[in-house]
Amino acid sequence: MTKPLSGTERRHPASEDLHLLDPKQAMALLLSAQRTALAAIEAAIPDLVRAAAAGVRALRDGGRMGYAGAGSSGLMALADCLELPGTFGLSPDRTPMLFAGGSDALLRMHGHVEDDTALALADLERAGLGAGDAIMVVSASGTTPYALAVAQGARARGVTVTGIANVPGSALLRDSDIAVLLETGPEMVAGSTRMGAATAQKVALNMVSVLVGIGLGHVHAGQMVNLIADNAKLVERAVRIVTDLADVPEPEARDALARTDGAVKPAILVARGADPETARTALQRSGGHLGPLMG
Numbered sequence: 363m364t365k366p367l368s369g370t371e372r373r374h375p376a377s378e379d380l381h382l383l384d385p386k387q388a389m390a391l392l393l394s395a396q397r398t399a400l401a402a403i404e405a406a407i408p409d410l411v412r413a414a415a416a417g418v419r420a421l422r423d424g425g426r427m428g429y430a431g432a433g434s435s436g437l438m439a440l441a442d443c444l445e446l447p448g449t450f451g452l453s454p455d456r457t458p459m460l461f462a463g464g465s466d467a468l469l470r471m472h473g474h475v476e477d478d479t480a481l482a483l484a485d486l487e488r489a490g491l492g493a494g495d496a497i498m499v500v501s502a503s504g505t506t507p508y509a510l511a512v513a514q515g516a517r518a519r520g521v522t523v524t525g526i527a528n529v530p531g532s533a534l535l536r537d538s539d540i541a542v543l544l545e546t547g548p549e550m551v552a553g554s555t556r557m558g559a560a561t562a563q564k565v566a567l568n569m570v571s572v573l574v575g576i577g578l579g580h581v582h583a584g585q586m587v588n589l590i591a592d593n594a595k596l597v598e599r600a601v602r603i604v605t606d607l608a609d610v611p612e613p614e615a616r617d618a619l620a621r622t623d624g625a626v627k628p629a630i631l632v633a634r635g636a637d638p639e640t641a642r643t644a645l646q647r648s649g650g651h652l653g654p655l656m657g
Contacts, residue, residue, distance in 0.1 A: 369529045374548040392557075399546040399558030402528075403566050409542045413498060413524040414570045416540060418577035420496040420522070421456060422649070427574065428489055428497035428521075430512040432462030432476040434556040435500040435526075435563060440468075442567040448596065450571075450580040451588035458489040460497075462508040475508065482511035486519075493520030498570070500563055501525075502555035504532020513537045526566060528559040542566065579627075579651035583607060587626045587652060591619075600626050607652075608633035627652060 374395065403410075417427040429439040443459045446452045461467065462482070463475035475481060491497060497516050501509035504527030513523045514537055525538030528546045535541035544562040549555060575581040580588035585607060591600040603626055604615035610633045618633035619626070622641070630652060631641035648654045 369545065369547050374552065395549075395558055396561050399544075399562045400565060402544045402546045402562050403569070406542050406544055406566065409524075409540055410566055410570050411573065412540045413526075413542060414573035414577065416496040416522045416524060417498075417570065417574040420494060421452070421574065421578060423494060425494040425496070426456050426458060426489075426491060428458045428460060428491050428495065428516075429500070430460035430482075430485075430497055430509060430516075431500040432506050432508040434560045435502050435506070435509070436461045437556075438560050438563040438567060439498065439500045441564065442571050446571060448590055448592070449586050450575045450578070451590050452580075458491065460485040460489055460512055477507045479507050479511035482508045483515050486512055486515045491516055491519060491521045495520075496522040496524065498524045498526060498567070499534060499538070500527075500567070501532075501534050502528045502559040502563070504529045504534035506534075509534055510537060526563060528555065528562065579649060579653075582652045582656075587630065588650070589626060591624050591626075597624075600624065600629075604629045604633055607656075610634075631655060 420427050429443040431439040440459055440461055443457055446457050447454055462478065467475060499509050499513045504525070510533055513525055513534060516523050517537070517539065522540070523538045524540040524542060525534040526542040526544065527534045528544050530543055530545055535543060544559070544566060546558040546562050549557045549559065551557060572581065580586065585603045587603060589596060589600065591597045600619055601612060601615050604610070604618055605612050608615065608618070608630045614633055615629070618629040621632055621638050622628040627645055627650070628638060628641035631644065632638055636644070644655050
């Protein structure tokens with residue numbers, strides 16, 4: 363008996379004549395399908411809030427917040443993970459990435475690694491995640507063996523697991539502490555979850571990581587106040603942030619950043635009149651949040 367097709371494997375009802383359409387009509391239809399996929403995030407917001415809270419707890423208490431996935435879903439997780447150091451100043455060892463096949467799979471994706479549960483457990487062991495940590499595991503179908511093995515192995519270690527899948531009732535959602543369903547349905551190219559499913563995954567992950575940044579005090583007034591300024595663009599951004607939030611001229615902002623070795627949060631307080639050591643102590647007492655110190 364043939365196994366029923368999952369939501370992402372079924373043919374999209376609007377795609378039957380896709381190959382016959384005028385290119386502009388085809389583009390419009392593809393864009394419409396992407397918008398529909400994004401709309402699926404709305405119902406998942408309460409669970410995404412829970413996922414962010416789990417990440418905040420882990421990182422605030424000295425633990426780690428990991429990501430895991432294979433194939434297109436793994437790429438969406440990897441894209442979010444790689445942005446965390448530059449945007450929020452989080453050390454990469456605090457946000458490990460478990461990607462099926464590792465760096466070799468980034469240039470040439472190998473499908474067989476998605477089925478390798480031994481590899482998943484080895485990657486989990488290497489990451490060293492344990493009790494008090496959190497991980498977000500992403501799989502469009504919710505049945506990818508690599509993703510399931512990571513989720514099951516992580517939970518056995520006391521890690522809080524958020525499972526993000528695009529098919530209701532899937533195994534990943536059942537095997538997770540926090541189940542995030544992004545029900546995007548059939549793809550315009552059947553089974554190509556790099557399309558609607560991946561779009562929804564990426565936006566959902568963006569939302570979670572920003573909420574984690576806010577919870578840790580790394581976002582203030584819409585600014586990335588814990589960024590690591592490791593190139594010219596980010597150095598100038600740091601100057602603009604200090605200038606804006608401390609309400610001082612640019613030369614004073616640059617001087618404050620020099621006195622705090624480029625750290626934006628204490629530089630804001632220094633620009634407002636504190637000495638560097640007092641600024642750092644105040645931030646430690648506020649849990650890294652500028653809000654209570656900006657009155």
